[in-house]
Amino acid sequence: MINLLTIPLFLCLLFFQKPVLSNSKDEINIKMIVNNCASCHLENNHSELIPSFFEKEREVFIKQMIDFQKINDDSIMHRITKVLNLDDIRALADYYYEKK
Amino acid sequence: MKKNKINLNKRRFIKTLGISFLSFPFLKGVRANYRPKVVIIGGGFGGGSCLSYLQKFSNQLDIFLVEKNKYYYTCPYSNSVVGGFRSLKDNKFSLNNLKYNDVKLIYNEVKFIDSEKKIIKFSNDEFLNYDWLVISPGIDFKWDDIEGYNIETNKNLPHGWDGADAKIILDKVNSLEDNSTILLSAPDYPYRCPPAPYERASLIAYNLKKRGMRFKIIILDSKDSFTKKKLFFKAWNELYPDSFEWISRSQGGKVIKLDYKNKSLITETGQKFKGEFINIIPNQKKKNLFLNDNDNDWLEVNPSTFELRNHKSVHAVGDCINAGDMPKSAFSANSQAKVCAENLKNIILDKEILNPVFFNTCYSFAAPNYVFSISSWYKVNKFDDKIVSLGTSESNINDNKLQRNIEVEHSKGWYQTITKEVFG
Numbered sequence: 001m002i003n004l005l006t007i008p009l010f011l012c013l014l015f016f017q018k019p020v021l022s023n024s025k026d027e028i029n030i031k032m033i034v035n036n037c038a039s040c041h042l043e044n045n046h047s048e049l050i051p052s053f054f055e056k057e058r059e060v061f062i063k064q065m066i067d068f069q070k071i072n073d074d075s076i077m078h079r080i081t082k083v084l085n086l087d088d089i090r091a092l093a094d095y096y097y098e099k100k
Numbered sequence: 101m102k103k104n105k106i107n108l109n110k111r112r113f114i115k116t117l118g119i120s121f122l123s124f125p126f127l128k129g130v131r132a133n134y135r136p137k138v139v140i141i142g143g144g145f146g147g148g149s150c151l152s153y154l155q156k157f158s159n160q161l162d163i164f165l166v167e168k169n170k171y172y173y174t175c176p177y178s179n180s181v182v183g184g185f186r187s188l189k190d191n192k193f194s195l196n197n198l199k200y201n202d203v204k205l206i207y208n209e210v211k212f213i214d215s216e217k218k219i220i221k222f223s224n225d226e227f228l229n230y231d232w233l234v235i236s237p238g239i240d241f242k243w244d245d246i247e248g249y250n251i252e253t254n255k256n257l258p259h260g261w262d263g264a265d266a267k268i269i270l271d272k273v274n275s276l277e278d279n280s281t282i283l284l285s286a287p288d289y290p291y292r293c294p295p296a297p298y299e300r301a302s303l304i305a306y307n308l309k310k311r312g313m314r315f316k317i318i319i320l321d322s323k324d325s326f327t328k329k330k331l332f333f334k335a336w337n338e339l340y341p342d343s344f345e346w347i348s349r350s351q352g353g354k355v356i357k358l359d360y361k362n363k364s365l366i367t368e369t370g371q372k373f374k375g376e377f378i379n380i381i382p383n384q385k386k387k388n389l390f391l392n393d394n395d396n397d398w399l400e401v402n403p404s405t406f407e408l409r410n411h412k413s414v415h416a417v418g419d420c421i422n423a424g425d426m427p428k429s430a431f432s433a434n435s436q437a438k439v440c441a442e443n444l445k446n447i448i449l450d451k452e453i454l455n456p457v458f459f460n461t462c463y464s465f466a467a468p469n470y471v472f473s474i475s476s477w478y479k480v481n482k483f484d485d486k487i488v489s490l491g492t493s494e495s496n497i498n499d500n501k502l503q504r505n506i507e508v509e510h511s512k513g514w515y516q517t518i519t520k521e522v523f524g
Contacts, residue, residue: 021457021477021490029454035153035438036459036477039431040510042517049513074496075503076461076510079475083490 021083030091037092043099058097065089135162136448139220139230141210141389143167143195145174145430146236146418148522149437151195151203157445158202164228166220168209170194172523173263175293176430176515181266183303184274184310185468188267199524210237212391215411232444234406236418236433237387239292245383246285248358257360259381260300261292269300272377273307280308281316283365283375285355288322290398291384292419292428295464295474298332300379302466305340318373319346320365321353322383327427328464328474330497335466355380386420398422403480403487404456405447406440415440424487426478432460434518456480458487463511471507472499
């Protein structure tokens, strides 16, 4: 009985689950995400048209990423951040803070 | 599974070292200092990005880059040249010798690769051996798909699907007179930069409108839909009303014949379209570098390491591969190249293969101050070992002029950064 209920419930959860980059904290090495961010947010010689991540305070970075997720305006940063979970964002903030 | 792969790679690495020492006596005396030799073929967004990331390990690797041309003209922003608001020289790059001072640059044309013997043969009959090879040769064209259209006719009617020919397309557009009809034949999937035919049409329209000319642009399509279609249609209605006609494949849009003499295109339903300027963007396939290769249009790769399925120690990135859900774009090539570099380094140094993630954004101009985009993250689906999208999303259809202009700045910023990252 439990199995009969659990299977459709699990399938529903799978179907309605928001797509995320990493399902567990250790699934994706943060370097893999950072490398993609670097196409716009390069460590050195960044564009004057795109802000650097390397100059931001850790808490400011986390707040801004969460704000991008919340404001559903289809902006490029909303579309990029919406698949990140809080662990991803914290790991990114740590990475950029350490490189500062 | 990872363990086996690493052991296999370790064995391959040791074997390669052995073969290299036997083949190249001058290395025998420096056995203790032997450094694995990685050769990259192609200095564009795929090869150049891989080079940029592998270079971080140049104290452990001997890195070579093989490129046919000393200068590279980017495909991104080539349609802005056609639009008449950007110079071709702004899209011209060469690898910065200062950044790549520890990389050996070889300007030569590859004739073929013998992956069994791990040797590259050049057109001038010189050879280069390698331990690991990364190729990013880009695309070739299917010249037999449209009757009457081939390499010869392309000299007079250039497709302009590499960055260097953008000026030729601009000159053709600039020579048009008032009330001209432009025919643009859009290819079937997959092809380099899916939104680019429609961006090109938009910027031809911008160029002609800016010069006060009346015109009609007819897009004859081999597909029944295309990326960012609603955004393009909205832009065309706002910026160039009553100037565009898009004919899908099911409406008879697929071009099967060029009548060059009469400046006409004939579609598979027998309809004939006449135009003062014809731009055929042909169907595409990989550029082939191998002897006795199979007939697949695209190279099949392991999506975590980008090693070819049928050529060991050869990795491929960019437009030449089947990358699952990822489109063929500079951004995609850049993203794949970073994963390839990271995990190739891990293979060579006997470290763990990392789970990859990829990202792509394609910005499209409908006018110099009007840009919209499509983007997606990608992961590898472990069940079928293919790259899958986590869901594509586009700019909001109701964005105002300010938001379209903000995307112009994002696009320019991305271009500045990625070209800096690749070329130095």
